[in-house]
Amino acid sequence: xxxxxxxxxxxxxxxxxxxxxxxxxxxxxxxxxxxxxxxxxxxxxxxxxxxxxxxxxxxxxxxxxxxxxxxxxxxxxxxxxxxxxxxxxxxxxxxxxxxxxxxxxxxxxxxxxx
Amino acid sequence: xxxxxxxxxxxxxxxxxxxxxxxxxxxxxxxxxxxxxxxxxxxxxxxxxxxxxxxxxxxxxxxxxxxxxxxxxxxxxxxxxxxxxxxxxxxxxxxxxxxxxxxxxxxxxxxxx
Numbered sequence: 684x685x686x687x688x689x690x691x692x693x694x695x696x697x698x699x700x701x702x703x704x705x706x707x708x709x710x711x712x713x714x715x716x717x718x719x720x721x722x723x724x725x726x727x728x729x730x731x732x733x734x735x736x737x738x739x740x741x742x743x744x745x746x747x748x749x750x751x752x753x754x755x756x757x758x759x760x761x762x763x764x765x766x767x768x769x770x771x772x773x774x775x776x777x778x779x780x781x782x783x784x785x786x787x788x789x790x791x792x793x794x795x796x797x
Numbered sequence: 798x799x800x801x802x803x804x805x806x807x808x809x810x811x812x813x814x815x816x817x818x819x820x821x822x823x824x825x826x827x828x829x830x831x832x833x834x835x836x837x838x839x840x841x842x843x844x845x846x847x848x849x850x851x852x853x854x855x856x857x858x859x860x861x862x863x864x865x866x867x868x869x870x871x872x873x874x875x876x877x878x879x880x881x882x883x884x885x886x887x888x889x890x891x892x893x894x895x896x897x898x899x900x901x902x903x904x905x906x907x908x909x910x
Binding site: 684716718720722726727728729730733735772774776780783784785786787789790792 | 830838902904
């Protein structure tokens with residue numbers, strides 16, 4: 684069975700600084716998709732960024748970028764120029780190309796220090 | 798703004814009651830999901846559906862049931878609520894296509910007393 688591991692339950696970063704959230708996953712599949720979702724306090728979960736396993740180029744969305752290491756089964760999220768609005772729970776998620784199940788990690792709570 | 802709605806937002810109910818948590822989406826998505834989010838915020842998949850009249854159990858053993866009679870509607874039913882069911886329940890939907898993202902509702906916070 685596939686698993687997703689986020690080893691950092693909580694992290695803090697100074698406003699305007701850069702922070703990296705870690706995610707590793709375990710799968711025997713070669714075709715899959717990886718996602719980072721953000722859940723702000725008392726608000727809906729939203730997508731931050733996504734990556735196809737067959738694409739070697741790391742995805743980037745404005746201040747958010749990933750470091751995808753397929754051989755190491757690692758998918759970290761880098762947030763540059765951290766802003767107060769980035770404070771949230773961040774979830775790493777995995778979905779096999781041949782399945783509809785979306786598997787989430789336990790999440791990392793990110794605090795932004797003013 | 799994602800058009801997926803969950804009702805009620807908050808519910809306090811007595812042990813043994815039957816309850817149905819509603820989830821509706823107006824995006825025409827064929828995939829829908831129910832997750833239970835525990836106090837530590839971890840998400841557990843309890844049910845999912847890949848279309849009308851198709852439902853599957855997730856990884857978390859659950860005493861709940863679901864139905865998918867219409868594309869837009871995916872209700873979750875607890876036949877007999879227990880204190881162990883106290884949790885936040887998140888509904889999500891995803892459109893057709895391999896790389897599509899999931900859209901989430903705002904959640905239902907259920908307390909069973």
